[in-house]
Amino acid sequence: MLYWLTLDASGSIASASPSPSRRATEIRDDSDPELAAFLAPSPETPAQVQARMSAAIQARLDAFARERLYDGILSLCTYAASTDAAFAAEGQRGVDLRDATWRAAWAILADVLAGARAVPTLEQLFSELPALEWDQ
Numbered sequence: 001m002l003y004w005l006t007l008d009a010s011g012s013i014a015s016a017s018p019s020p021s022r023r024a025t026e027i028r029d030d031s032d033p034e035l036a037a038f039l040a041p042s043p044e045t046p047a048q049v050q051a052r053m054s055a056a057i058q059a060r061l062d063a064f065a066r067e068r069l070y071d072g073i074l075s076l077c078t079y080a081a082s083t084d085a086a087f088a089a090e091g092q093r094g095v096d097l098r099d100a101t102w103r104a105a106w107a108i109l110a111d112v113l114a115g116a117r118a119v120p121t122l123e124q125l126f127s128e129l130p131a132l133e134w135d136q
Contacts (some may be wrong), residue, residue: 001030013038046113056122057105057129061098064132073098093135100130
């Protein structure tokens with residue numbers, strides 16, 4: 001694939017577009033090593049990894065709570081103190097799963113940030129977290 005490039009004063013790639021550009025000073029094929037390096041995605045920062053993993057885990061917990069028509073995991077957990085035995089049991093289940101999930105997630109994240117393991121895909125991450133299942 002061809003890319004239209006603009007170069008900075010030192011001759012390095014400043015921008016690349018797969019569409020023709022009047023400002024382009026060069027056209028290169030994507031097999032060019034410098035262009036390939038420029039187009040490669042930047043690695044995530046530790047803060048980005050943490051934010052992405054945390055948001056996915058929170059969404060997973062919230063979806064679990066919505067299975068029983070709670071607004072989210074926070075709402076579910078407040079029912080642990082309910083005077084209604086059924087609600088209290090569901091609320092306690094939410095608290096237990098939330099705590100176990102975040103405990104496991106923070107251990108995984110600590111290993112990732114320490115360089116002890118690669119950043120897991122969300123599928124891998126979820127497979128390492130406690131199963132979100134209701135007590136019958």
